[in-house]
Amino acid sequence: MLRIVTQxxxxxxxxxxxxxxxxxxxxxxxxxxxxxxxxxxxxxGDTALLRYTSEFDGQDFTSAELRVSGSELDAAYQQVKGxxxxxxxxxxxxIEEFHKMRVPKSWVHFGDKDIVLGKRYTPVDAAGIYIPxxxxxxxxxxxxxxxxxxxxxxxxxxxxxxxxxxxxxxxxILVAAQVAGVEEIYRVGGAQAIAALAYGTETIPKVDVITxxxxxxxxxxxxxxxxxxxxxxxxxxSEVLIIADASANPTYVAADMLAQAEHDQMAASILxxxxxxxxxxxxxxxxxxxxxxxxxxxxEKAIAHYGLIVVVDNLNTAAELSxxxxxxxxxxxxxxxxxxxxxxxxxxxxxxxxxxxxxxGDYLAGPNHTLPTxxxxxxxxxxxxxTFLKHSSLIQYSPEALKEVSGxxxxxxxxxxxxxxxxxxxxxxxxx
Amino acid sequence: MLRIVTQxxxxxxxxxxxxxxxxxxxxxxxxxxxxxxxxxxxxxGDTALLRYTSEFDGQDFTSAELRVSGSELDAAYQQVKGxxxxxxxxxxxxIEEFHKMRVPKSWVHFGDKDIVLGKRYTPVDAAGIYIPxxxxxxxxxxxxxxxxxxxxxxxxxxxxxxxxxxxxxxxxILVAAQVAGVEEIYRVGGAQAIAALAYGTETIPKVDVITxxxxxxxxxxxxxxxxxxxxxxxxxxSEVLIIADASANPTYVAADMLAQAEHDQMAASILxxxxxxxxxxxxxxxxxxxxxxxxxxxxEKAIAHYGLIVVVDNLNTAAELSxxxxxxxxxxxxxxxxxxxxxxxxxxxxxxxxxxxxxxGDYLAGPNHTLPTxxxxxxxxxxxxxTFLKHSSLIQYSPEALKEVSGxxxxxxxxxxxxxxxxxxxxxxxxx
Numbered sequence: 001m002l003r004i005v006t007q008x009x010x011x012x013x014x015x016x017x018x019x020x021x022x023x024x025x026x027x028x029x030x031x032x033x034x035x036x037x038x039x040x041x042x043x044x045g046d047t048a049l050l051r052y053t054s055e056f057d058g059q060d061f062t063s064a065e066l067r068v069s070g071s072e073l074d075a076a077y078q079q080v081k082g083x084x085x086x087x088x089x090x091x092x093x094x095i096e097e098f099h100k101m102r103v104p105k106s107w108v109h110f111g112d113k114d115i116v117l118g119k120r121y122t123p124v125d126a127a128g129i130y131i132p133x134x135x136x137x138x139x140x141x142x143x144x145x146x147x148x149x150x151x152x153x154x155x156x157x158x159x160x161x162x163x164x165x166x167x168x169x170x171x172x173i174l175v176a177a178q179v180a181g182v183e184e185i186y187r188v189g190g191a192q193a194i195a196a197l198a199y200g201t202e203t204i205p206k207v208d209v210i211t212x213x214x215x216x217x218x219x220x221x222x223x224x225x226x227x228x229x230x231x232x233x234x235x236x237x238s239e240v241l242i243i244a245d246a247s248a249n250p251t252y253v254a255a256d257m258l259a260q261a262e263h264d265q266m267a268a269s270i271l272x273x274x275x276x277x278x279x280x281x282x283x284x285x286x287x288x289x290x291x292x293x294x295x296x297x298x299x300e301k302a303i304a305h306y307g308l309i310v311v312v313d314n315l316n317t318a319a320e321l322s323x324x325x326x327x328x329x330x331x332x333x334x335x336x337x338x339x340x341x342x343x344x345x346x347x348x349x350x351x352x353x354x355x356x357x358x359x360x361g362d363y364l365a366g367p368n369h370t371l372p373t374x375x376x377x378x379x380x381x382x383x384x385x386x387t388f389l390k391h392s393s394l395i396q397y398s399p400e401a402l403k404e405v406s407g408x409x410x411x412x413x414x415x416x417x418x419x420x421x422x423x424x425x426x427x428x429x430x431x432x
Numbered sequence: 433m434l435r436i437v438t439q440x441x442x443x444x445x446x447x448x449x450x451x452x453x454x455x456x457x458x459x460x461x462x463x464x465x466x467x468x469x470x471x472x473x474x475x476x477g478d479t480a481l482l483r484y485t486s487e488f489d490g491q492d493f494t495s496a497e498l499r500v501s502g503s504e505l506d507a508a509y510q511q512v513k514g515x516x517x518x519x520x521x522x523x524x525x526x527i528e529e530f531h532k533m534r535v536p537k538s539w540v541h542f543g544d545k546d547i548v549l550g551k552r553y554t555p556v557d558a559a560g561i562y563i564p565x566x567x568x569x570x571x572x573x574x575x576x577x578x579x580x581x582x583x584x585x586x587x588x589x590x591x592x593x594x595x596x597x598x599x600x601x602x603x604x605i606l607v608a609a610q611v612a613g614v615e616e617i618y619r620v621g622g623a624q625a626i627a628a629l630a631y632g633t634e635t636i637p638k639v640d641v642i643t644x645x646x647x648x649x650x651x652x653x654x655x656x657x658x659x660x661x662x663x664x665x666x667x668x669x670s671e672v673l674i675i676a677d678a679s680a681n682p683t684y685v686a687a688d689m690l691a692q693a694e695h696d697q698m699a700a701s702i703l704x705x706x707x708x709x710x711x712x713x714x715x716x717x718x719x720x721x722x723x724x725x726x727x728x729x730x731x732e733k734a735i736a737h738y739g740l741i742v743v744v745d746n747l748n749t750a751a752e753l754s755x756x757x758x759x760x761x762x763x764x765x766x767x768x769x770x771x772x773x774x775x776x777x778x779x780x781x782x783x784x785x786x787x788x789x790x791x792x793g794d795y796l797a798g799p800n801h802t803l804p805t806x807x808x809x810x811x812x813x814x815x816x817x818x819t820f821l822k823h824s825s826l827i828q829y830s831p832e833a834l835k836e837v838s839g840x841x842x843x844x845x846x847x848x849x850x851x852x853x854x855x856x857x858x859x860x861x862x863x864x
Contacts, residue, residue, distance in 0.1 A: 084847055087840035098549055101541060109533060116784070117530055117798055122777050124811050138848050172847050208811040223659060227666035230811030234659035255859050258852035294851050330824075337828075344824065345554050352548070352828035355864075357856035360829050363844045364837055366549055367825035379556050379640040379662030381822040390813040392762075392776065393799035396769075396784035397792050405796055408519035412795050415516055415604050416570050419726050420690035424789035427687050432787075 001290075001300070002257075002283045004309045006276075008317070011310040015325045018268045018306050022236035022374040034191045034220040041195035046202045052192040059163045059187075066203045068169060068185040076174035085175060088139055091364035092179050095143050098366025099151045103385050114398035119391040124230070126156040126205060127388055128197035129182070130212030131173055133162035133189055139176035140362060144369050144383065145212050146180035152388035157182045158207055160197065162189025189214075191221035198225035211383060213370065232383045236374035237266035239306075240358055241327035241347075243318045243340065244282075246275040248333040249354065253278070254285035256331060256357050261302035262295045268306035270325065272318040276311045283309060319343035326377040329358050346377045399432040433722075433732070434689075434715045436741045438708075440749070443742040447757050450700045450738050454668035454806040466623045466652040473627035478634045484624040491595045491619075498635045500601060500617040508606035517607060520571055523796035524611050527575050530798025531583045535817050546830035551823040556662070558588040558637060559820055560629035561614070562644030563605060565594035565621055571608035572794060576801050576815065577644050578612035584820035589614045590639055592629065594621025621646075623653035630657035643815060645802065664815045668806035669698035671738075672790055673759035673779075675750045675772070676714075678707040680765040681786065685710070686717035688763060688789050693734035694727045700738035702757065704750040708743045715741060751775035758809040761790050778809045831864040 005011045041048045046063040054060045077085070108118030129145040132138070142159070149157050159182050161169055167187055177185055186204055188196060194214075200206030210222060211232035222231045240260040244253050257269035273279050286303060293299050312318045319340055322330060326346035334340065337352045344350065348371030351358055362369045370383035397405075406425050413422035437443045473480045478495040486492045509517070540550030561577040564570070574591070581589050591614050593601055599619055609617060618636055620628060626646075632638030642654060643664035654663045672692040676685050689701035705711050718735060725731050744750045751772055754762060758778035766772065769784045776782065780803030783790055794801045802815035829837075838857050845854035 083839075084843045087843040090837070090840045091844065101549075102539060102551070107534060115797075117533075119534070119799075120773070120776075120782070125777065140844060140848065223655075226658065227655060227808075249860075249863075251859055252856070255852055255856040259850070259856045262850055262852045289852070289855075295849075299852070341552070341826075344552075345557065346822075347824045349825035349827060350552070352826065355831045355834045355860055356827055356829045357834075357860065359841055359845065359853040359856050360834065360837065361825070361827045362853065363841050365547075365827045365829065367551075367827055371825075372822075376659075377822065377824070379822060382825050386818075390778075390804075390809065390811060392779045392809070393781035393793070393803075393814050394773075394784065395781060395788055395793045395797045395799055397788045397797065399787045402787045402789075402792065405522070405792065407515075408522045409791055409795050411516045411519040412523065412572060413791065416572065417727075418691070418694055420687055420694045420721070420731075421791040421794065423721075424684065424687040424691045424791050427683055428681075428787055428789065431681075 002286045002303055002307045002309060004279050004283060004311060006311045011321060012324065014308055015270070015321060018270065018308065019325050019375050021266055021268065021306060030216055030220055034217055034224060037191040038195040038221060038224055041192050041201065042199045049188050049192050049196055049201060052190065053163065053188055056190055057162050059167045061167055063203050065167070066186050066188060068174065068187060073174055073178060073183060076171035079171035080175045084172065088143070088176050088179055091140065092143050092147065094364045094366045095147045096151065099148050099385050103151065104389060104391070108394060113401035113404060115401045116394065116396035118394035120394055121389050121391045123153040124208040124388050124390065126158065126207040127154045128207035128210045129157065129159045130193060130210065130214050130218060131159060131161040132214055133164055133170070137170035137173055139172040140369065141213065142173055142176035143180055146177065146182045148368065148383060148385045149388045150181055152385045154388050156205065157184070158197065158205060159185040160188050160193040161185070163187035191217040194218055194221035194225060198229045209388060211370070211387060232370060232387050233372055233376060233380060237268070238263050239268035239327055239373060240329040240331060241270045241272065241322050241325055242331040242333060243315065243322060244271060244273045244278060244333040245315065245335060246278060247335040248278055250278055250281035250285050252354065252357070253282045253333060254289055257282070257286055257307065258289055258293065258299060259357070259359055261307065262293070262299045265298045265301040266306065267302045269303065271309045272312055272321055273309070274312050274314050274318065279309045279311050315340055316343065322347070326375045328371045328373045328377065331358060348372050348377045348382060403429060403432055434718045434735055434739045434741060436711050436715060436743060438743045443753060444756065446740055447702070447753060450702065450740065451757050451807050453698055453700065453738060462648055462652055466649055466656060469623040470627040470653060470656055473624050473633065474631045481620050481624050481628055481633060484622065485595065485620055488622055489594050491599045493599055495635050497599070498618050498620060500606065500619060505606055505610060505615060508603035511603035512607045516604065520608050520611055523572065524575050524579065526796045526798045527579045528583065531580050531817050535583065536821060540826060545833035545836060547833045548826065548828040550826040552826055553821050553823045555585040556640040556820050556822065558590065558639040559586045560639035560642045561589065561591045562625060562642065562646050562650060563591060563593040564646055565596055565602070569602035569605055571604040572801065573645065574605055574608035575612055578609065578614045580800065580815060580817045581820045582613055584817045586820050588637065589616065590629065590637060591617045592620050592625040593617070595619035623649040626650055626653035626657060630661045641820060643802070643819060664802060664819050665804055665808060665812060669700070670695045671700035671759055671805060672761040672763060673702045673704065673754055673757055674763040674765060675747065675754060676703060676705045676710060676765040677747065677767060678710060679767040679786070680710055682710055682713035682717050684786065684789070685714045685765060686721055689714070689718055689739065690721055690725065690731060691789070691791060693739065694725070694731045697730045697733040698738065699734045701735065703741045704744055704753055705741070706744050706746050706750065711741045711743050747772055748775065754779070758807045760803045760805045760809065763790060780804050780809045780814060835861060835864050
């Protein structure tokens with residue numbers, strides 16, 4: 001069921017097919033629905049939110065109940081066991097420590113003739129975090145979105161998440177939010193939640209940046225409001241690419257492939273190896289492990305459609321194919337991983353060596369688990385503190401410095417046909 | 433014609449109106465046209481490009497002539513006067529110097545138990561730069577887009593720009609491109625050029641990031657292909673906000689306002705001042721200067737619709753109103769500009785003091801002139817080296833480090849219902 005490919009051309013076309021899996025027709029057909037939801041929320045505010053929540057989530061309540069109350073937040077602590085709370089706190093601490101490393105700082109540079117140049121970093125005023133609900137309740141996602149916003153210094157952080165039965169929110173999510181310092185939480189999901197964050201309603205404040213994963217409607221809504229607000233990325237289904245050699249343990253590799261596949265029936269798990277014996281053993285292990293898998297049906301679908309093993313001549317070829325795919329997660333289960341890293345041009349996160357399963361990074365190693373998918377690593381990076389920061393360029397010229405460049409500016413403004421640009425310099429020169 | 437407002441509430445509603453000027457109906461109606469152009473280029477490649485170029489630019493030629501030839505590149509040097517060439521070279525040098533400051537560098541951090549964490553920065557493989565053509569031929573824009581890509585280390589930089597009469601490209605643009613080290617240039621513009629860069633055609637290579645300004649079709653096309661490729665921003669019409677006090681020279685302020693207005697009839701020029709005498713004198717000066725302005729008609733329209741003077745009680749109020757607008761360009765023509773800077777939360781670039789007109793930054797001060805417009809400074813920043821870089825997170829755990837966190841990961845995977853995530857750690861522990 002997990003196919004093994006040995007031909008280079010077949011491998012390349014399979015990798016391209018898997019990489020393009022997000023560009024399915026389903027996106028186009030849902031565009032119009034999402035546009036309508038956004039426009040309705042923009043016009044009708046809370047009323048639209050409550051109507052969509054009734055329709056899509058089957059939950060009915062009033063505007064006043066949109067926000068999760070203080071007593072619900074308190075109660076969540078009672079429902080989360082001590083061990084899990086400690087685990088959330090440990091993850092929070094490690095994620096925070098990592099995100100505090102190398103945060104961009106404001107700077108100025110003093111040049112000749114009293115020229116001052118620089119960059120001044122400031123956080124966004126308000127950030128909105130989308131957390132999926134339903135079956136997939138991920139406290140780790142709360143931490144991965146809230147921590148970088150907090151470290152960036154964002155004063156107002158708002159979380160939205162769709163309500164479950166009896167309009168409840170998963171208590172682990174509420175606890176993770178509080179551990180991360182987020183207490184303004186609204187029970188609303190889907191495209192309507194994104195519209196509320198982008199335009200504001202009577203109850204939900206307008207924010208400047210929206211981050212967080214979601215289903216196809218959430219993703220399309222984020223793309224549509226981009227430009228009105230900032231967004232983290234256009235997230236697609238998750239993926240792992242593993243490069244392994246004879247030193248790899250087939251059981252570990254198989255477990256890592258299934259850990260990806262169990263997320264979603266569109267999740268992709270690819271193994272590139274120079275050892276055909278390993279290829280066969282991993283394939284067998286995956287089949288064996290699938291037999292008793294609690295999420296067998298979905299996981300099997302993902303493996304069948306988007307699972308692949310490629311046997312390559314050598315690890316250089318593996319690096320080349322990996323660069324063509326530009327994986328969200330790359331695992332290097334090889335004897336000398338650091339020697340191959342220089343050949344990796346595109347990857348969201350690289351998990352190095354035999355004792356670094358992706359799960360370590362998913363939960364608590366520190367680096368963000370929100371990563372570019374479906375080839376996005378060719379041009380973008382993990383969610384981070386930078387997502388919530390921006391900078392202003394700083395420029396100060398002295399009269400002498402202005403005089404020095406005035407001739408060049410005059411020629412350039414003339415070439416571009418912008419007379420007032422020239423005047424703005426020329427008039428000042430008269431007084432120098 | 434240049435209105436003076438003194439009431440706070442009127443000022444705020446005017447500022448909001450001007451800030452929202454990009455969200456006009458015109459965008460929505462052109463969406464479908466742009467979608468069709470992109471899909472056609474995707475299906476028909478060069479054939480579609482040539483057909484659209486004939487239709488929209490009135491220029492007919494073959495695929496083989498899409499690329500600007502070596503002899504055209506050479507000839508451009510003959511058409512650009514020595515002084516202008518020197519000005520382009522001076523601008524290039526200053527822009528390059530600034531962009532080389534504080535470029536993010538790869539790093540690793542060594543933690544307890546042989547944990548290694550870090551970030552590894554790499555450039556995108558290929559970048560596409562869009563340069564507008566027609567009346568507005570801006571060599572400065574070539575430098576502002578090409579230099580950060582070069583400094584980032586991008587190996588393949590491709591430029592597109594629409595052809596003028598007899599399919600020529602403005603020689604100053606061709607010279608600026610060569611000074612910046614870009615020699616792969618195609619004569620194609622509009623949404624069709626963006627589609628070509630995003631999907632590739634027989635002649636034009638697919639790139640990973642597309643940057644550069646353009647008209648409404650170019651902007652909509654960039655938004656549509658975002659996700660398939662990276663883009664710099666959704667650019668709107670340009671704007672300046674000037675904060676001035678009694679120390680400001682009304683002639684300088686008026687020239688700076690017109691230097692913005694002359695770009696485009698949707699350009700915005702706003703003055704906030706605590707000195708009502710200055711307000712009146714600037715308004716008079718603007719009227720006087722407009723009389724003989726070579727681009728009077730357009731500039732007058734911009735001033736009439738999107739020009740505004742607000743008299744405020746004090747400079748703190750000016751800073752607050754400026755933050756509401758989040759200007760692309762902010763000029764501080766006040767006695768103590770550095771004292772006000774801490775109150776500025778959102779601005780693309782800040783021009784400090786009386787001898788720093790925006791034109792200095794537009795051409796050669798060094799910082800990038802591609803800046804967020806229409807409120808984009810609330811969440812985004814200037815084009816820069818970072819636009820062409822991305823990073824991979826690096827994570828390496830030792831067996832001991834994995835063992836230490838295994839309990840926490842087990843609890844988290846259980847809470848999230850992801851058994852294989854748990855297995856991927858548990859199976860490894862058996863061998864430690």
